[in-house]
Amino acid sequence: MTRExxxxxxxxxxxxxxxxxxxxxxxxxxxxxxxxxxxxxxxERVIAEDDTIDALHMSLEERCMRLLATQQPMARDLRTxxxxxxxxxxxxxxxxxxxxxxxxxxxxxxxxxxxxLVDIPKMDGLLQDMIRETLDxxxxxxxxxxxxxxxxxxxVDELRNRVLHELLDLMIKNPGIVPRAxxxxxxxxxxxxxxxxxxxxxxxxxxxxTGELRELNV
Amino acid sequence: xxxxxxxxxxxxxxRTVGIQAENVHAWFDRLHALRGITLTIPERKVTxxxxxxxxxxxxxxxxxxxxxxxxxxxxxxxxxxLGEEEIYGDGVDPVRVRRRIGMVFQKANPFPTMSIFDNVxxxxxxxxxxxxxxxxxxxxxxLRAAVLWDEVKDRLQKSGTSLSGGQQQRLCIARALxxxxxxxxxxxxxxxxxxxxxxxxxxxxxxxxxxxxIVIVTxxxxxxxxxxxxxxxxxxxxxxxxxxxxxxxxxxxxxxTEDYITGRFG
Numbered sequence: 001m002t003r004e005x006x007x008x009x010x011x012x013x014x015x016x017x018x019x020x021x022x023x024x025x026x027x028x029x030x031x032x033x034x035x036x037x038x039x040x041x042x043x044e045r046v047i048a049e050d051d052t053i054d055a056l057h058m059s060l061e062e063r064c065m066r067l068l069a070t071q072q073p074m075a076r077d078l079r080t081x082x083x084x085x086x087x088x089x090x091x092x093x094x095x096x097x098x099x100x101x102x103x104x105x106x107x108x109x110x111x112x113x114x115x116x117l118v119d120i121p122k123m124d125g126l127l128q129d130m131i132r133e134t135l136d137x138x139x140x141x142x143x144x145x146x147x148x149x150x151x152x153x154x155x156v157d158e159l160r161n162r163v164l165h166e167l168l169d170l171m172i173k174n175p176g177i178v179p180r181a182x183x184x185x186x187x188x189x190x191x192x193x194x195x196x197x198x199x200x201x202x203x204x205x206x207x208x209x210t211g212e213l214r215e216l217n218v
Numbered sequence: 219x220x221x222x223x224x225x226x227x228x229x230x231x232x233r234t235v236g237i238q239a240e241n242v243h244a245w246f247d248r249l250h251a252l253r254g255i256t257l258t259i260p261e262r263k264v265t266x267x268x269x270x271x272x273x274x275x276x277x278x279x280x281x282x283x284x285x286x287x288x289x290x291x292x293x294x295x296x297x298x299x300l301g302e303e304e305i306y307g308d309g310v311d312p313v314r315v316r317r318r319i320g321m322v323f324q325k326a327n328p329f330p331t332m333s334i335f336d337n338v339x340x341x342x343x344x345x346x347x348x349x350x351x352x353x354x355x356x357x358x359x360x361l362r363a364a365v366l367w368d369e370v371k372d373r374l375q376k377s378g379t380s381l382s383g384g385q386q387q388r389l390c391i392a393r394a395l396x397x398x399x400x401x402x403x404x405x406x407x408x409x410x411x412x413x414x415x416x417x418x419x420x421x422x423x424x425x426x427x428x429x430x431x432i433v434i435v436t437x438x439x440x441x442x443x444x445x446x447x448x449x450x451x452x453x454x455x456x457x458x459x460x461x462x463x464x465x466x467x468x469x470x471x472x473x474x475t476e477d478y479i480t481g482r483f484g
Contacts, residue, residue: 072439072440073480074439074443074480074481075467075469075470075475075479075480076476076480078468211468
């Protein structure tokens, strides 16, 4: 591999991380929309399309390994490749959460909602913002922005707690809804976990830019 | 890759020192090859010097044992402390300085007419040592320290040049160790060797550094990264960055270091 193709390969690697992040974000959004609309077909599509994201993950890992083996990258190149390697794992897990939400949607089927959905779409909205910001931070090597995104994870956690308490109240009052309420709780849990993975991505961005490997938002 | 290198310099290296360079300048006639190098080389560690061709890294190494001045028209300014001693001080005998500092070169250079045995003890016999038992002991100790003993113990009277390239280089290391140096300088010691022999030399350097200060000049950045605890990056006769090898190769502070080690110039 010549220097020029090495540079090209590195750029391509970064572009594909952004693409994968966008796909993962979109999968989450579409799974929440499927829940809102009780659209089982849309949920099915999210599940089916997870394979594409898995394949991108494998391809990215493989290319990172090849660059490590053949180019002996150093300094910022090494940090970039190490960051990409770790980030794709988290993005893949985020997409898995979209799949998890879609499976919950399928289990709920067309049964009536236990309550109007308010906080779950809010969690999704917040998460979508954070994903956009994170990918921008990645593209622009902006460690400050990555740190700022990680801080917003608390807001997602708070919404998830609100969903939990609200549903607990409803379940106590009306045990008949427990199976359906649990599915909504599962969805909230998936969204919260997806945001945690995004925090990991932000940690890797900070590492890639500064060389500092530290946990954010502990 | 091969057996684990285990060396033992006990009885051979009884003293080692660090080196302090202060504002060292060097010239080849009018060519200003080193422009004020200040650097502290700690004892019992491997310190690597990297940089592109012509950056002054080998010149710096040769200033450390007063070899630079052997070239006609070459001169040195500044202070270099070998332990407590200022080696460019008045009345210091350069030959005695060179005896305190062992050196290994890019190309293994065993004395071609000498046996393996005579090669190793050449320094001692030159200094007048005649006691056969003493010489035998030192030869064995040195060859063991250079992890060559087991390969040559049955053919010590064979010519040094009968050995493979990697063995010849280890022979030269044994020869350097035989005179109990306080510091070992290595100038591209593995650049002419295959990967397996290279790794043996690197492992040997790491092992020896438990007992003796080592300074290694290398073109091979992976080698510097593998073998040293500290690395200095030279460019155009200046020391651009010096620090822990780990830091320097993962997050260099200077843009020029970054560009060099990521292959963007040089």
